Amino acid sequence: xxxPRFLRNxxxxxxxxxxxxxxxxxAFNPSLGxxxxxxxxxxxxxxxPFGEDSARSYNLSxxxxxxxxxxLKLDGTPKLDSEYRVFVIGDSSTWGTLLxxxxxxxxxxxxxxxxxxxxxxxxxxxxxxxxxxxxxxVMILEYAMQYQPDLIxxxxxxxxxxxxxxxxxxxxxxxxxxxxxxxxxxxxxxxTPEDTTSFWDKTIIGQRRALADLLRLQFYGxxxxxxxxxxxxxxxxxxxxxDLEADESFHDWVPPVIPEEGLAFDVIRAGIDIAGEVPLxxxxxxxxxxxxxxxxxxxxxxxxxxxxxQYRQALGENCAINxxxxxxxxxxxxxxxxxxxxxxxxxxxxxxxxxxxxxxxIFQY
Amino acid sequence: xxxxxxxxxxxxxxAIFIFSKFDRTHKLRNPLLLVLSTGVIFWLQPALPxxxxxxxxxxxxLALVALGWVxxxxxxxxxxxxxxxxxxxxxxxxLVIALTRYLDMTGIITPxxxxxxxxxxxxxxxxxxxxxxxxxxxxxxxxxxxIVGVTILLVIFAALKLPVLAEWLSGLLRLWSGQSRELAxxxxxxxxxxxxxxxxxIHTLRDRQNGRLPAMALDEYFIYMLFFPAxxxxxxxxxxxxxxxxxxxxxxxxxxxxxxxxxxxIGLLKKFVIADLLAMIALNAVNAGQIHSTGWAWVLVYAYxxxxxxxxxxxxxxxxSMGLLIGIKLPENFNAPYSKxxxxxxxxxxxxxxxxxxxxxxxxxxxxxxxxSKNPVPVWAVILITQLATMTLIGLWHGITINFVLWGLWHGxxxxxxxxxxxxxxxxxxxxxxxxxxxKVVTIFTTLLTFQFVALGWVxxxLPSTDLSLQVFGRLLGMGA
Numbered sequence: 001x002x003x004p005r006f007l008r009n010x011x012x013x014x015x016x017x018x019x020x021x022x023x024x025x026x027a028f029n030p031s032l033g034x035x036x037x038x039x040x041x042x043x044x045x046x047x048x049p050f051g052e053d054s055a056r057s058y059n060l061s062x063x064x065x066x067x068x069x070x071x072l073k074l075d076g077t078p079k080l081d082s083e084y085r086v087f088v089i090g091d092s093s094t095w096g097t098l099l100x101x102x103x104x105x106x107x108x109x110x111x112x113x114x115x116x117x118x119x120x121x122x123x124x125x126x127x128x129x130x131x132x133x134x135x136x137x138v139m140i141l142e143y144a145m146q147y148q149p150d151l152i153x154x155x156x157x158x159x160x161x162x163x164x165x166x167x168x169x170x171x172x173x174x175x176x177x178x179x180x181x182x183x184x185x186x187x188x189x190x191x192t193p194e195d196t197t198s199f200w201d202k203t204i205i206g207q208r209r210a211l212a213d214l215l216r217l218q219f220y221g222x223x224x225x226x227x228x229x230x231x232x233x234x235x236x237x238x239x240x241x242x243d244l245e246a247d248e249s250f251h252d253w254v255p256p257v258i259p260e261e262g263l264a265f266d267v268i269r270a271g272i273d274i275a276g277e278v279p280l281x282x283x284x285x286x287x288x289x290x291x292x293x294x295x296x297x298x299x300x301x302x303x304x305x306x307x308x309x310q311y312r313q314a315l316g317e318n319c320a321i322n323x324x325x326x327x328x329x330x331x332x333x334x335x336x337x338x339x340x341x342x343x344x345x346x347x348x349x350x351x352x353x354x355x356x357x358x359x360x361x362i363f364q365y
Numbered sequence: 366x367x368x369x370x371x372x373x374x375x376x377x378x379x380a381i382f383i384f385s386k387f388d389r390t391h392k393l394r395n396p397l398l399l400v401l402s403t404g405v406i407f408w409l410q411p412a413l414p415x416x417x418x419x420x421x422x423x424x425x426x427l428a429l430v431a432l433g434w435v436x437x438x439x440x441x442x443x444x445x446x447x448x449x450x451x452x453x454x455x456x457x458x459x460l461v462i463a464l465t466r467y468l469d470m471t472g473i474i475t476p477x478x479x480x481x482x483x484x485x486x487x488x489x490x491x492x493x494x495x496x497x498x499x500x501x502x503x504x505x506x507x508x509x510x511x512i513v514g515v516t517i518l519l520v521i522f523a524a525l526k527l528p529v530l531a532e533w534l535s536g537l538l539r540l541w542s543g544q545s546r547e548l549a550x551x552x553x554x555x556x557x558x559x560x561x562x563x564x565x566x567i568h569t570l571r572d573r574q575n576g577r578l579p580a581m582a583l584d585e586y587f588i589y590m591l592f593f594p595a596x597x598x599x600x601x602x603x604x605x606x607x608x609x610x611x612x613x614x615x616x617x618x619x620x621x622x623x624x625x626x627x628x629x630x631i632g633l634l635k636k637f638v639i640a641d642l643l644a645m646i647a648l649n650a651v652n653a654g655q656i657h658s659t660g661w662a663w664v665l666v667y668a669y670x671x672x673x674x675x676x677x678x679x680x681x682x683x684x685x686s687m688g689l690l691i692g693i694k695l696p697e698n699f700n701a702p703y704s705k706x707x708x709x710x711x712x713x714x715x716x717x718x719x720x721x722x723x724x725x726x727x728x729x730x731x732x733x734x735x736x737x738s739k740n741p742v743p744v745w746a747v748i749l750i751t752q753l754a755t756m757t758l759i760g761l762w763h764g765i766t767i768n769f770v771l772w773g774l775w776h777g778x779x780x781x782x783x784x785x786x787x788x789x790x791x792x793x794x795x796x797x798x799x800x801x802x803x804x805k806v807v808t809i810f811t812t813l814l815t816f817q818f819v820a821l822g823w824v825x826x827x828l829p830s831t832d833l834s835l836q837v838f839g840r841l842l843g844m845g846a
């Protein structure tokens with residue numbers, strides 16, 4: 001059955017077929033992200049895929065926005081006339097590190113049974129993603145606009161504002177074309193990332209990692225449906241520092257003033273422009289205000305007092321000048337309700353945050 | 366084993382295949398296999414936290430194999446010159462590996478830096494002395510070698526598989542190597558291939574006692590025990606069959622290469638594509654307590670059933686393909702077990718070499734003993750006792766825990782009930798077999814029923830505690846919050 005000639009032919013044909021398939025793939029570069037098992041075979045996810053311990057969290061980080069959004073419950077939920085659709089974008093505090101989906105800001109707002117003045121039911125979707133970059137938030141918002149939001153909540157914190165941080169988030173770094181378009185379209189003061197994708201990168205071999213991630217995301221749909229778990233919840237974790245270093249620096253910035261154009265307010269403006277007619281509310285999110293050692297110098301691990309105070313002032317001024325709707329809720333959660341970071345809340349902390357947002361009357365549109 | 370490990374081993378096998386093509390004397394394959402197999406047990410041994418243990422365990426494997434040969438070979442069949450050459454090759458390979466401590470090769474051949482060369486020489490000398498003493502003391506005795514050998518293996522087995530003993534031994538070894546006892550864990554004693562080597566050793570010891578063991582030279586015995594394609598996951602070949610292949614001149618051909626390649630591709634696909642994907646959704650100790658719906662609980666249990674099959678049978682395919690490249694036709698281990706219409710047939714087709722081993726060395730002797738006892742035991746009781754005992758032992762081989770015992774009992778009872786049922790319904794079965802359509806329907810039903818029983822049995826096997834297993838059973842039946 002197996003003659004030398006047969007084996008040689010198998011090798012040659014196999015190699016040729018593999019090469020042709022790769023070349024055709026690279027030439028057409030099909031996007032498979034929208035092919036999703038979620039909302040068909042499996043329940044849609046409550047928040048964007050993100051995870052470092054896939055085997056335990058049944059989740060993984062990937063950079064294909066099509067695949068990420070296709071895995072969301074949002075993607076499988078047609079908008080009804082009776083629905084008032086609210087998106088919450090932002091960082092890990094929005095996404096809900098150490099929180100179950102229903103314990104997050106979006107989860108709690110969604111379960112609050114809110115109705116608008118016109119009687120529409122408020123449905124809130126979590127579109128947070130755990131890295132600190134306004135550009136990342138704007139990139140996600142731009143994609144999310146196709147899902148027809150009626151209101152956008154955008155919790156932010158100073159750590160997302162420094163201009164030099166904007167392109168560092170892996171999801172931003174791996175979506176150079178999208179980011180370049182944003183920079184160009186909204187004239188952002190950011191260095192346009194170069195698209196270094198080669199022909200080789202477009203082949204199946206070049207995309208093997210992305211394709212494997214896409215497949216793994218689909219498989220983890222089973223575990224998400226079976227368990228409702230999308231991150232690990234360690235019983236003991238290192239709590240955010242309360243005793244702080246006597247250090248006044250913030251990244252490369254030193255007192256007394258934040259460098260001019262250091263804060264990327266132009267990216268905020270881009271987000272508001274993208275939202276267009278849809279109201280967008282900027283929220284200065286709660287953070288840990290430490291009372292421990294050196295708390296007279298720093299508020300927390302992230303922020304020296306001088307820089308955060310100036311940031312709040314700049315944010316307030318920008319909101320006033322540009323007529324942006326802003327909520328400054330930086331201090332509404334008490335120290336004991338922060339978990340492993342100065343911006344990560346426990347369920348009670350989220351409850352305090354939610355109460356303040358509801359009290360602000362933003363759902364009266 | 367990782368994909369890289371497997372590909373390197375396939376490379377070794379391919380090298381032997383090519384080498385054999387040019388080896389017209391047909392005499393160089395055995396020394397090559399001997400040295401490679403010796404090296405592989407060091408290379409594949411997992412890194413262990415106890416200092417030096419990941420080097421000493423392969424040494425212990427070699428010592429056990431050498432002792433096995435001393436206990437099983439007949440003096441008149443030994444060839445001192447050939448044995449000396451074999452011994453020199455093994456010791457030489459060990460010393461070369463030990464000397465890599467002076468090169469920057471940690472993690473390449475051994476998982477950690479080998480111990481001091483002097484210590485290695487002292488230990489090797491001590492091993493040689495023990496072997497010599499065993500030879501002297503056990504000379505001319507027929508049953509004693511078997512008893513001594515099996516006792517040693519069972520003691521080691523208990524020490525490795527019984528968590529309390531393993532932890533105690535780990536503590537002792539840690540104390541000996543000047544490490545903290547507080548961190549002692551049963552996982553400190555992962556010994557590459559011990560289970561399979563123990564099976565082969567018991568097989569040769571028992572066959573020697575019965576006079577069925579073929580004469581084996583020391584190099585043949587070493588190669589049979591340490592044959593690298595089958596060292597970590599079997600199959601458990603029989604010595605007489607293995608030796609037959611080993612003694613035949615191996616003539617590599619396109620036919621062999623094609624068959625081996627096909628088997629390898631199938632094995633890699635089963636293990637690294639199907640099984641590894643299923644592993645993401647298969648029942649395990651973490652997700653068992655997280656499942657919140659009955660339907661998904663069944664999905665996870667079925668995923669485990671197929672994952673363990675594809676994983677294990679994939680490894681077997683890979684081992685068989687490597688064996689083919691070397692000129693050794695390893696036995697099959699799986700023959701579509703989930704498509705069998707009853708539990709007896711399932712066990713005749715699942716991990717076949719293991720069940721054959723237990724049948725030969727435990728089930729059949731026990732059945733004979735019960736049937737020939739002075740106080741006659743009813744047939745049904747013989748079947749119950751032998752099935753329960755055999756399946757419990759197979760369970761215990763996987764680990765000495767309550768859950769493995771329960772898994773064994775589950776199957777033991779299952780096989781007993783199926784056996785009795787088949788006996789009672791013999792006439793009905795015969796009538797059904799005459800009606801092809803009805804026979805087909807019944808076969809499909811019993812196949813599904815058998816699969817269902819086996820899949821449920823995996824709930825004991827896959828989980829570490831009885832409570833967790835019961836929780837999953839509850840969930841499968843729609844109970845639990």
